[in-house]
Amino acid sequence: MSRLFLLCIFTSIFCLLETQSQYSVGDGLLTTRTTVLLGHSCPDNMKCFLLFGLWLGCLATSGWAALSVNSTPPYIKPCRKSDPELNNCIKESFDHLRPYLIKGIPEIKLQSIEPLKIPKMAMDNGHGAVRVRAQFSNITVYGATNYTILDVKGNVTTYKIELSLGIPRIETTGSYDVNGNVLLFPVRSRGDFWAMFTNITGSGKIYGKEVIKNGVRFMKTEKLLVDFKLTKSKFKVRDHLNGHNVIGEAMNQFLNQNANEIIEEMKPAATAAIGKHFKNFLNGAFLQVPIPVWLKD
Numbered sequence: 001m002s003r004l005f006l007l008c009i010f011t012s013i014f015c016l017l018e019t020q021s022q023y024s025v026g027d028g029l030l031t032t033r034t035t036v037l038l039g040h041s042c043p044d045n046m047k048c049f050l051l052f053g054l055w056l057g058c059l060a061t062s063g064w065a066a067l068s069v070n071s072t073p074p075y076i077k078p079c080r081k082s083d084p085e086l087n088n089c090i091k092e093s094f095d096h097l098r099p100y101l102i103k104g105i106p107e108i109k110l111q112s113i114e115p116l117k118i119p120k121m122a123m124d125n126g127h128g129a130v131r132v133r134a135q136f137s138n139i140t141v142y143g144a145t146n147y148t149i150l151d152v153k154g155n156v157t158t159y160k161i162e163l164s165l166g167i168p169r170i171e172t173t174g175s176y177d178v179n180g181n182v183l184l185f186p187v188r189s190r191g192d193f194w195a196m197f198t199n200i201t202g203s204g205k206i207y208g209k210e211v212i213k214n215g216v217r218f219m220k221t222e223k224l225l226v227d228f229k230l231t232k233s234k235f236k237v238r239d240h241l242n243g244h245n246v247i248g249e250a251m252n253q254f255l256n257q258n259a260n261e262i263i264e265e266m267k268p269a270a271t272a273a274i275g276k277h278f279k280n281f282l283n284g285a286f287l288q289v290p291i292p293v294w295l296k297d
């Protein structure tokens with residue numbers, strides 16, 4: 001992949017030098033390229049044409065560095081469309097993927113998700129007792145790869161995949177910025193947080209669609225709906241905005257005493273934000289891995 005990229009740069013430079021050496025540089029880069037494209041500036045230099053074609057081909061390929069349709073990378077355990085136990089196969093594929101998710105898969109630009117890093121996430125809740133706009137940043141999540149796939153229902157005709165999973169424990173740290181009203185009291189706070197959630201059951205509905213790029217079929221996630229349940233949660237915040245962390249202390253007490261209610265209140269905002277993040281995550285990965293690589297006819 002990177003070798004291909006180097007070849008691209010090499011040919012582009014060579015092609016530019018070639019065109020510029022023959023035609024006045026004063027035309028500017030854009031005009032030179034356009035005239036080459038139009039054809040009448042390379043009357044008797046076929047080499048230039050060939051290089052330009054190679055250059056275009058290169059750009060197309062390096063910008064679309066997906067896996068080959070015939071490859072079976074080690075992290076993929078392919079399933080067959082005709083498998084009567086297809087759901088079970090998908091479940092096993094997720095189990096098979098775990099060590100690779102822990103290490104990261106550079107080939108498809110997938111970073112390790114142990115810990116999982118989320119640079120930014122915003123949650124808005126405009127009604128109820130907790131009306132806040134919360135921005136979280138530098139979120140680090142530990143324990144996500146300890147998932148157990150509980151159930152899978154996949155339809156490979158419609159690319160609708162429902163799955164539920166259990167995670168025994170998740171610990172997360174990051175920075176937050178909260179602005180709004182909690183029980184009619186104005187709250188404005190910014191600082192660091194730590195949170196722990198135990199016995200989490202999550203479910204996701206992937207609404208996929210087949211897309212074709214350069215003649216190759218990929219699954220694109222158009223919508224991802226997520227939901228979760230958890231039995232216990234613990235929070236700790238350290239406020240940086242108000243002096244001596246006074247708000248922080250009060251908020252810690254409030255958060256921990258009302259954890260379940262707050263989570264219920266914030267759930268629609270949280271699931272929307274999580275769904276949005278993982279939709280992008282899925283597309284980042286699946287738009288690199290053609291359908292025939294993971295789903296055989």
Ligand SMILES: *[C@@H]1O[C@H](CO)[C@@H](O)[C@H](O)[C@H]1NC(C)=O
Pocket residue numbers: 138140173174175
């Ligand atoms: C982001 O979080 C990591 C892990 O908790 C921490 O080491 C790092 O200092 C944080 N970075 C910023 C800019 O807050």
Ligand SMILES: *[C@@H]1O[C@H](CO)[C@@H](O)[C@H](O)[C@H]1NC(C)=O
Pocket residue numbers: 142143144146168169170171
């Ligand atoms: C995930 O599981 C491993 C192995 O059982 C354990 O060592 C680790 O503490 C777990 N991570 C979290 C965050 O619970």
Ligand SMILES: *[C@@H]1O[C@H](CO)[C@@H](O)[C@H](O)[C@H]1NC(C)=O
Pocket residue numbers: 154155156157158
């Ligand atoms: C997949 O969805 C299609 C269209 O809704 C339906 O006809 C088909 O029976 C479904 N297949 C499975 C395995 O559920």
Ligand SMILES: *[C@@H]1O[C@H](CO)[C@@H](O)[C@H](O)[C@H]1NC(C)=O
Pocket residue numbers: 199201229231
């Ligand atoms: C975990 O959650 C499930 C379903 O939400 C519940 O049935 C189970 O009792 C919980 N286990 C623990 C140890 O809290």
